[in-house]
Amino acid sequence: MTKSSIQYKPTTKSKLYFDAKLTRNILEIAYTLIAGIFSLLAILPLVSVLTYVLIKGGSQINFSLFTQLPEPPGDDFLSAGGIGNAIIGTFIVTSIGALISIPIGIGGGVFLAEYSKGGNFSKFIRFGTNVLSGVPSIIAGVVVYSIIVTTGILFGASFSAIAGGIALSILMLPTVIKTTDEGLKLVSNELRKGAMAIGASRFVTITRITLPSAFTPIATGILLAIARAAGETAPLIFTGLFSFYWSNTPTSLLEPIASLSVLIYNFALEPYEAQNQLAWAASFVLLTTLLILNILARYLRRYSILEKR
Amino acid sequence: MRKGLNDLYLLRSRSKSEKFVDKGFKTLAIGMAAMVAIVLIAIIIVVIFGAKESIGKYGLNFLVISEWNPVTDRYGAFTAIYGTLLTSLASILIAVPIGVGTAIFITEDILPRKIRDFIGILVELLAAIPSVVLGLWAIFVLEPFLRPMLTSVYNTLGWIPFLGTKPIGPGIAPAIIILIVMILPIITSISRDSLNQVPNTLREAAYGIGATRWAAIFNVLIPAAISGIAGGVLLALGRAMGETMAVTMIIGNSNNFSWSLFSPGNTISALIANQFGEADGTQVSSLMYAALVLMFLTLAVNVIANLVVKKLSLKY
Numbered sequence: 277m278t279k280s281s282i283q284y285k286p287t288t289k290s291k292l293y294f295d296a297k298l299t300r301n302i303l304e305i306a307y308t309l310i311a312g313i314f315s316l317l318a319i320l321p322l323v324s325v326l327t328y329v330l331i332k333g334g335s336q337i338n339f340s341l342f343t344q345l346p347e348p349p350g351d352d353f354l355s356a357g358g359i360g361n362a363i364i365g366t367f368i369v370t371s372i373g374a375l376i377s378i379p380i381g382i383g384g385g386v387f388l389a390e391y392s393k394g395g396n397f398s399k400f401i402r403f404g405t406n407v408l409s410g411v412p413s414i415i416a417g418v419v420v421y422s423i424i425v426t427t428g429i430l431f432g433a434s435f436s437a438i439a440g441g442i443a444l445s446i447l448m449l450p451t452v453i454k455t456t457d458e459g460l461k462l463v464s465n466e467l468r469k470g471a472m473a474i475g476a477s478r479f480v481t482i483t484r485i486t487l488p489s490a491f492t493p494i495a496t497g498i499l500l501a502i503a504r505a506a507g508e509t510a511p512l513i514f515t516g517l518f519s520f521y522w523s524n525t526p527t528s529l530l531e532p533i534a535s536l537s538v539l540i541y542n543f544a545l546e547p548y549e550a551q552n553q554l555a556w557a558a559s560f561v562l563l564t565t566l567l568i569l570n571i572l573a574r575y576l577r578r579y580s581i582l583e584k585r
Numbered sequence: 586m587r588k589g590l591n592d593l594y595l596l597r598s599r600s601k602s603e604k605f606v607d608k609g610f611k612t613l614a615i616g617m618a619a620m621v622a623i624v625l626i627a628i629i630i631v632v633i634f635g636a637k638e639s640i641g642k643y644g645l646n647f648l649v650i651s652e653w654n655p656v657t658d659r660y661g662a663f664t665a666i667y668g669t670l671l672t673s674l675a676s677i678l679i680a681v682p683i684g685v686g687t688a689i690f691i692t693e694d695i696l697p698r699k700i701r702d703f704i705g706i707l708v709e710l711l712a713a714i715p716s717v718v719l720g721l722w723a724i725f726v727l728e729p730f731l732r733p734m735l736t737s738v739y740n741t742l743g744w745i746p747f748l749g750t751k752p753i754g755p756g757i758a759p760a761i762i763i764l765i766v767m768i769l770p771i772i773t774s775i776s777r778d779s780l781n782q783v784p785n786t787l788r789e790a791a792y793g794i795g796a797t798r799w800a801a802i803f804n805v806l807i808p809a810a811i812s813g814i815a816g817g818v819l820l821a822l823g824r825a826m827g828e829t830m831a832v833t834m835i836i837g838n839s840n841n842f843s844w845s846l847f848s849p850g851n852t853i854s855a856l857i858a859n860q861f862g863e864a865d866g867t868q869v870s871s872l873m874y875a876a877l878v879l880m881f882l883t884l885a886v887n888v889i890a891n892l893v894v895k896k897l898s899l900k901y
Contacts, residue, residue, distance in 0.1 A: 315690045315704055411880065
């Protein structure tokens with residue numbers, strides 16, 4: 277090929293130069309702008325909710341809020357009391373839910389990740405976990421109400437803290453199973469084979485090698501599940517109900533129990549200003565706790581030894 | 586034969602207790618996994634069993650009757666079903682462009698990485714706000730803020746049947762807005778994950794043949810990530826259908842049927858949340874029937890989501 281055949285001929289109307297007035301270049305900027313506006317729209321609600329909860333709820337935070345009981349509407353028009361029993365109640369009910377769902381969920385996850393060989397049973401369990409995570413939370417409440425509250429199967433108790441905890445555990449279970457399953461799958465197979473090779477049994481391999489190395493992802497998932505459950509209301513309104521008293525004796529586990537979320541729901545719909553204000557204060561406490569849990573989970577995720585691989 | 590050496594190379598047979606623990610642990614794990622099936626089956630049995638009376642009485646007419654009257658003891662869930670479908674579909678319609686747009690905005694290199702990651706974290710924290718707090722915010726902040734706007738829409742476009750009632754407070758329109766807020770993080774984070782998973786070589790190839798940024802996004806990146814995005818959208822649809830508290834607090838809980846977006850309405854979950862506590866007899870059974878319909882809807886959406894993800898997923 278001679279040099280002359282690829283000679284460059286400058287033309288005045290070359291289309292290879294960047295032209296900002298071209299339709300496609302204008303469209304580029306327009307699309308970018310639209311995407312930016314959409315992102316702003318997406319964070320606007322968060323900013324607004326946080327601001328209002330911080331101002332309306334945060335301004336009411338004082339010591340007596342944590343030590344007093346809530347007052348039923350109409351008793352006192354100026355004050356609705358505190359949210360002490362609701363904070364304890366949320367803690368109790370969520371703990372019961374966690375105590376039930378964590379062992380079962382980890383067991384199920386261990387089965388799916390370590391024992392199942394892709395047979396029909398494990399396929400069914402995987403499908404069931406997906407379906408269960410899609411079950412609306414209100415239905416978990418209705419079902420627990422029908423099985424436990426109306427029958428009095430738990431020592432004759434009707435609405436109770438335990439029933440509320442069971443309803444929450446139904447919602448937490450699929451998350452715990454999924455995170456355990458996925459966490460264990462991140463553990464490399466060499467580790468498992470290595471443990472087996474030096475004579476460890478399946479049980480020892482799982483409890484001493486694979487579960488500890490998948491600790492971070494599993495703990496993250498469980499923390500997120502707990503945070504989600506602590507904010508749930510729908511499963512509690514027919515199971516834990518609400519209470520204006522302290523739940524401080526062991527038998528109060530079989531009695532109706534207050535929780536922050538149900539308190540917010542009940543008091544937000546009251547026509548009384550004082551009760552509405554208490555709902556904002558409760559929102560502040562609940563939201564701060566949940567955001568801290570979420571940020572903690574996010575922080576924990578960074579320290580996973582598995583995801584760096 | 587020297588005994589000691591022989592012993593050294595002999596395989597240790599597992600002791601009885603070790604075998605027992607091993608086997609017991611496996612059985613335990615299977616039992617825990619089976620709990621999922623048991624819980625699921627229990628939920629289905631309880632709901633179907635509870636709905637039996639109402640199913641026998643109304644049959645499939647339950648789905649098209651809009652009357653819900655505890656006084657005359659006649660129940661039909663059309664108003665609630667219409668509300669559930671309308672609110673969830675309308676919110677999806679609006680949330681998908683916003684969510685996917687946000688996801689693109691935070692996966693492309695339009696802004697510095699730190700700002701994008703920060704936006705991503707904010708959107709995910711939005712998912713951490715409990716629905717009852719969003720409901721409280723909707724009652725006292727969002728609805729009063731929206732009402733003048735909705736009223737002016739009504740004043741100009743009131744002749745359209747879907748906008749034909751005066752906004753007086755709680756209603757379907759604010760419920761749709763609050764549902765958008767609730768499902769946005771789901772759509773955004775799943776779209777973001779699936780966009781991040783598209784191999785960089787695809788993007789480089791698109792730029793290499795002269796595609797602009799958005800030409801690459803529309804023609805290469807979104808098609809490559811579509812299975813994940815579609816799965817996320819369907820997941821969000823299922824969530825929107827089942828969402829209870831925030832909607833219950835803002836939708837007005839009216840069982841009088843109206844086509845209008847501005848009138849108070851109801852959804853299946855709001856109906857249950859409101860009436861289940863005080864219901865008895867046929868009403869309980871009818872609420873269970875409504876719960877069954879809701880479960881069927883969410884189950885169908887979930888199954889379709891699984892199929893769509895399988896069908897659309899690209900192999901590269």
